[in-house]
Amino acid sequence: MSTSLSNVENDTKLTLxxxxxxxxxxxxxxxxxxxxETLSPEIVKLLGVGFSKWLKNRTNNKEFLKVALGMDSRLSGPKLKDSLVEALTSEGINVYDCGLTTTPSMFMTTILEDYKCDGAIMITASHLPYYYNGLKFFTVVGGCEKEDIEEIINLALEENLTYIKNAEGMxxxxxxxEDYSKLLVNKVREAVGSEKPLKGTKIIVDAGNGAGGFFATKVLKNxxxxxxxxxxxxxxGTFPNHIxxxxxxxxxxxxxxAVLNSKxxxxxxxxxxxxxxxxxxxxxxEINKNALIALISYIIIKENKGATIVTDSITSTGLTKFIINLGGVHYRFKRGYKNVINEAKRLNGEGIVCPLAIETSGHAxxxxxxxxxxxxxxxxxxxxxxxxxxxxxxxxxxLIKDLQHPLESEEKRIEIKCEDFRTYGQSVIEDLKEYVSKIEGWSVEPKNYDGIKINCNKEKGxxxxxxxxxxxxxxxxxxSxxxxxxxNIFSNIxxxxxxxxxxxx
Incomplete structure (x- = not known):
């Protein structure tokens, strides 16, 4: 397979x-x-070659590199996986085809004894509509960072670099x-001290026609x-029932x-x-968003007294009180699961006990x-x-009976009709600071990690x-x-x- 861009459209660089x-x-x-279409099989081939080169650079051209590939249930998954197989094996990489699986299990291919892969690629676009897809890259140190993705893209665009290449990869x-399910089952059995700790309970799963159906049949049932x-x-992959x-x-x-109907x-x-x-x-x-954070915080703080819990910026005031009452510390940070995870790692590096990083979206x-x-x-x-x-x-x-919920809460999405939407959006946020100064009882939160947070004293929110x-x-x-x-708050906004x-x- 040629990795040259000569036969690729002129806008390939921009597309990538x-x-x-x-x-x-x-x-x-x-x-x-x-x-x-923007994520074509040809583009994915280039990204596969880019990841191969990136891995070789990181491992000093180690021989017999191993990369695991997996995908969720999206319709485009198989053809994109085939492109990655072709790209990686042509670069001398040995490929483990894991088929339909989960994103977290793909990282575990770098850890599990029977795999010990040098890298992994998950083909997924999370909850986005069926026509989307994407790639997530992993090594033994975790998911790739923004800088890594930039480097992978740049390497994908290089035409004439020579890398040590083994024979065609296997x-x-x-x-x-199956392997990951056994790991999860054993985790529960060892913690509870029972082979069938859930016997006598009815627990149901809604996988939304994604990759999570295994949890019912291979974990809960066992x-x-x-x-x-x-x-x-x-x-x-059409997600016919709900997102x-x-x-x-x-x-x-x-x-x-489903829970109420099936008792x-x-x-x-x-x-x-x-x-x-x-x-x-x-x-x-419903135990999601703030309630889910409260629940797992209860479990974690019980195991780690005084622990710091890192969350994203949109968590509620009631959650902060709940964590404090448990004897923990609530540390709000910027939105984005990698942001909260990296901040938790940083805090641990400073000697602060921080066992949990979690977003209101459910990333924990x-x-x-x-x-x-x-x-x-x-x-x-x-x-x-x-x-x-x-x-x-x-x-x-x-466990979360003491969690105080706000009397009112709402999420809204405001469309930005602009090509450079990030720059435009940031300028709007900057203008908001001046506008807020003219409204009685409103003030800018001193610590703003993410956008701008405004305290509204009159509205108690x-x-x-x-x-x-x-x-x-x-x-x-x-x-509020x-x-x-x-x-009343939204009226001013x-x-x-x-x-x-x-x-x-």
Missing amino acids: KKLKNGTDIRGIAIETKEHR LRKADLV LGANIEGSQFLEPD PNPENKEAMESIKN ADLGIIFDTDVDRAAIVSKTGE ALKENYFLDDGAYLIVKILIEMSRLKKEDKDIAY WFLLRVSLHEPLLALNIE DIKDGVK ETFINNYNKLII
Whole structure:
């Protein structure tokens, strides 16, 4: 296979740069009437070669490099995987084809004794619509950082570099889901001290037709749970039932109804590639976002007294009080799962006990699990605690009964109709500072890691405005503890936003 760009369209460089999405690659893999294909098999081949060169640089051209490949249930996954196989084996890389699997399990291929891969690539676009796809890259030290992605892209664009190349790489199949499931099952059994610790409980899974269906059949069932009532376990890249996303209202309503209809003790929902999760209690209480952070914080602080919990910036005031009352420290940081994970690592490096980094989106990373954001591992920690509560005949929601929820809260998305949306969005945020100074009782939060947070004393609340990480949007979160507080806060924001003709509420 030629790695030259001579036969590739002139806009290849621009296309590759645009595909960079933080620490991932994301683009349109299935062309539609509204969307032009940007993540083609040819582009993916180039990225595969770029990753190969990057790995060789990091390992001083070590012989017989091994790379694992996996994908979620997206329709475009198989053809993109075939492109990566061709690219990597042609560069002398030995490839483990893990088939349909989860993003966290792909990292574990660099750790597990039977794999010990030098790198891994997961083909996924998380919860985005079916026509998207993307790539996530891993090494034994974790997911690639922004700088690594830049370097991989630059190496993909190089035409005449010579690298030491072994003979054509080998391809082997691997049943990673089976191996990873055994790891999760053993984690619960060892912690609880029982072969079937979930016997006598009904726990159902909603996989949203993504890659998470295995958790019901290969984890819960083997731990003794009754999984009757689980739904959408079959992989289907069109996602015909609902978006596989624990933040989505329709998805959460679906698992809630399933729990109540089947009289289950617990409901579990995953996103497409299982790096995020949420749960529903037996009474139908949705435990996601702030409530999920509170629950796992309870478990972690019980194990690590005085622990610091790193979260993203849009967490509630009630969550802060809850963590403090547990004897922990709540450390808010900027939005983005890699941001909270890297900040937690930094704090640990300074000697601060920080065992958990978690976003309100459901990305939860524990120090004990390589700071890997893993929805399945998060649920395993909850199942262990649930097994203990079962003896006291208490529901999992009992652990967060003291969490104070805001009287009102709302999330809004404000469209930015502009090519350079990040620059435009940042200029709007800068202008907001001056506008806020003219409103009685409003003040800028002293510590702003992410966009701008405004405290609204009159409305007993706050709002945070930030540029979206992935889309041309301003994301707005509002919270208030008085009736019509959110409405009154938004009224002032709307007046401000109406001054900008490139913003659409």
